[in-house]
Amino acid sequence: MADGAVPRFWREIPQRYNLIGNQCGSCSKIYFPPRESCPYCRRKSMGKMKVLKLKGQGEVLTYSIIYNAPEHFERQTPYPIAIIKLDEGPKVTAQIVDCKLDDVKIGMRVQSTFRKIHEDGYIGAIYYGYKFKPIEVK
Amino acid sequence: MMRDVAIIGIGVTKFGELWDKSFRNLMAEAGSKALFDSGISGSELDALYVGSMSTGRFIGQEHIGALVADWSGFAHMHIPAIRVESACASGGLAVRQGYFSVASGMNDVVVVGGVEKMTDVVGDEATDTLATGLDQEWEAFFGATFPGIYAMIATRHMYDYGTTREQLAKVAVKNHANGALNPYAQFKRAIPLEKVLNSPMTAYPLTMLDCSPVSDGAAAVVLCAADKAKNYTDKPVKIIGTGQASDTLALHGRREICTFDSTVYAGKKAYEQAKLQPKDIDVAEVHDCFTIAEILAIEDLGFVKKGEGGKAIDEKITTLDGKTPVNTSGGLKAKGHPVGATGVAQIAEIVMQLRGDAGERQVKDAKIGLTHNVGAVGASCVVHILEAI
Ligand SMILES: CC(C)(COP(=O)(O)OP(=O)(O)OC[C@H]1O[C@@H](n2cnc3c(N)ncnc32)[C@H](O)[C@@H]1OP(=O)(O)O)[C@@H](O)C(=O)NCCC(=O)NCCS
Numbered sequence: 173m174a175d176g177a178v179p180r181f182w183r184e185i186p187q188r189y190n191l192i193g194n195q196c197g198s199c200s201k202i203y204f205p206p207r208e209s210c211p212y213c214r215r216k217s218m219g220k221m222k223v224l225k226l227k228g229q230g231e232v233l234t235y236s237i238i239y240n241a242p243e244h245f246e247r248q249t250p251y252p253i254a255i256i257k258l259d260e261g262p263k264v265t266a267q268i269v270d271c272k273l274d275d276v277k278i279g280m281r282v283q284s285t286f287r288k289i290h291e292d293g294y295i296g297a298i299y300y301g302y303k304f305k306p307i308e309v310k
Numbered sequence: 311m312m313r314d315v316a317i318i319g320i321g322v323t324k325f326g327e328l329w330d331k332s333f334r335n336l337m338a339e340a341g342s343k344a345l346f347d348s349g350i351s352g353s354e355l356d357a358l359y360v361g362s363m364s365t366g367r368f369i370g371q372e373h374i375g376a377l378v379a380d381w382s383g384f385a386h387m388h389i390p391a392i393r394v395e396s397a398c399a400s401g402g403l404a405v406r407q408g409y410f411s412v413a414s415g416m417n418d419v420v421v422v423g424g425v426e427k428m429t430d431v432v433g434d435e436a437t438d439t440l441a442t443g444l445d446q447e448w449e450a451f452f453g454a455t456f457p458g459i460y461a462m463i464a465t466r467h468m469y470d471y472g473t474t475r476e477q478l479a480k481v482a483v484k485n486h487a488n489g490a491l492n493p494y495a496q497f498k499r500a501i502p503l504e505k506v507l508n509s510p511m512t513a514y515p516l517t518m519l520d521c522s523p524v525s526d527g528a529a530a531v532v533l534c535a536a537d538k539a540k541n542y543t544d545k546p547v548k549i550i551g552t553g554q555a556s557d558t559l560a561l562h563g564r565r566e567i568c569t570f571d572s573t574v575y576a577g578k579k580a581y582e583q584a585k586l587q588p589k590d591i592d593v594a595e596v597h598d599c600f601t602i603a604e605i606l607a608i609e610d611l612g613f614v615k616k617g618e619g620g621k622a623i624d625e626k627i628t629t630l631d632g633k634t635p636v637n638t639s640g641g642l643k644a645k646g647h648p649v650g651a652t653g654v655a656q657i658a659e660i661v662m663q664l665r666g667d668a669g670e671r672q673v674k675d676a677k678i679g680l681t682h683n684v685g686a687v688g689a690s691c692v693v694h695i696l697e698a699i
């Protein structure tokens with residue numbers, strides 16, 4: 173991921189820190205990250221998109237274990253990356269943590285957790301956001 | 311009413327790590343080979359199209375249309391030059407734009423080039439640049455890599471359809487065997503199955519040898535109004551179908567993980583225009599940037615049913631002497647994948663096959679061929695169908 177001026181990261185903080193999405197006021201479909209309008213309702217949804225915080229729980233749809241990573245992720249390799257279907261509907265791509273590599277499975281239940289995503293060694297910036305960890309089955 | 315368009319010349323450079331060749335050298339070489347092959351003179355040229363993904367990052371140079379016109383020797387003729395970008399589908403899309411311009415009647419003869427010079431950067435810069443085809447904010451930011459996203463498709467395909475690591479690896483084995491017969495290929499060597507399975511893991515379940523390489527190279531084709539094609543060549547090849555489609559930039563935004571709807575829609579448009587069906591295709595070049603991508607492609611293009619792509623490899627449906635030979639050139643896997651060049655090089659390979667000029671890798675009696683060029687992880691796709699006339 174390319175480095176950039178601070179506002180590029182700062183403007184995504186609500187989404188990446190707190191999973192803030194939005195919901196179409198016309199068809200009730202939920203979006204993450206939030207959209208300007210609903211792709212299905214289009215003009216009917218204009219001005220009717222409501223802010224919505226997602227619970228961060230969902231299910232792993234698929235995953236991979238990354239062995240070759242860009243420089244600022246190299247220290248974390250090998251790490252699992254997954255597509256997670258959140259219970260509210262939207263899907264996201266994120267790392268799975270607090271879990272052995274062999275234990276990552278399709279269908280496993282996960283919960284979002286606020287973590288450091290990577291560090292920019294050159295300017296020393298640290299980027300935060302969501303990762304997902306297994307939900308303990310009681 | 312659109313008019314018919316034919317391909318009257320092709321030119322390709324060798325693909326590979328070409329340290330002694332610059333971006334300009336490569337494009338000029340492919341372009342002049344294509345012009346020479348077509349027999350037209352530069353003064354007959356109406357426009358020039360060039361597909362390239364990321365020259366700004368790969369060689370620190372934009373304004374590629376003008377650069378290519380200049381170094382191909384057309385600056386003093388002031389020929390219009392247009393650069394086209396759609397990540398790894400830039401080349402295929404450039405062909406489609408050239409096709410439109412001739413079909414519309416605005417231009418009679420155009421050259422379409424595709425080029426990428428990927429080895430002038432060091433370290434991770436090449437793979438980081440390729441990753442700009444992903445969603446930077448919502449995939450790459452979180453640590454997803456290009457091979458990693460395709461690997462996630464593979465994991466799900468294995469889960470849904472029982473596809474195996476061996477079947478994935480067999481795609482690489484087949485394409486390397488074909489590449490061994492292609493003088494322009496980056497890897498002119500066959501590889502055994504064990505080598506693919508045991509090569510270092512890039513992104514589980516894909517090993518390094520499930521991936522296409524980082525490459526330099528260029529390709530070009532000359533397009534002309536079909537009714538004038540015979541003035542230049544005895545073996546024109548007509549573009550009888552073209553289709554293009556888009557989808558969400560991020561894989562996670564899709565309806566389905568194991569289908570590229572962009573391929574399905576682009577294919578449907580091309581088949582409809584050509585009035586043909588998947589079974590009519592004699593030979594195809596598909597976008598195998600990773601082995602799983604070829605399995606998806608043959609399913610989404612309708613050569614086999616969804617989920618049967620792995621089985622098709624076992625049954626040798628796509629080998630040189632199979633029912634539908636796929637990636638006779640060696641594909642992106644073995645021929646190499648200089649991203650912007652790929653879509654144009656696919657057209658060049660199919661033209662060679664339809665002319666009967668493909669040498670040792672010639673498919674017997676090939677009359678109709680298809681090309682399939684994907685942008686990144688299926689957010690864009692271009693399909694062409696060609697016929698010998
Ligand atoms: C798979 C990949 C990470 C390997 O890169 P790498 O680990 O840096 O490999 P190196 O460049 O160090 O090469 C090591 C050796 O393996 C060979 N090699 C590298 N990649 C290869 C590949 N994909 N297939 C076959 N051989 C390959 C090299 O030629 C080299 O051989 P040599 O030692 O005989 O010279 C890299 O090729 C890659 O990222 N490929 C994907 C490209 C991509 O995403 N394309 C866009 C898709 S649309």
Ligand SMILES: [Zn+2]
Pocket residue numbers: 196197198199200201210211212213214217
């Ligand atoms: Zn809506």
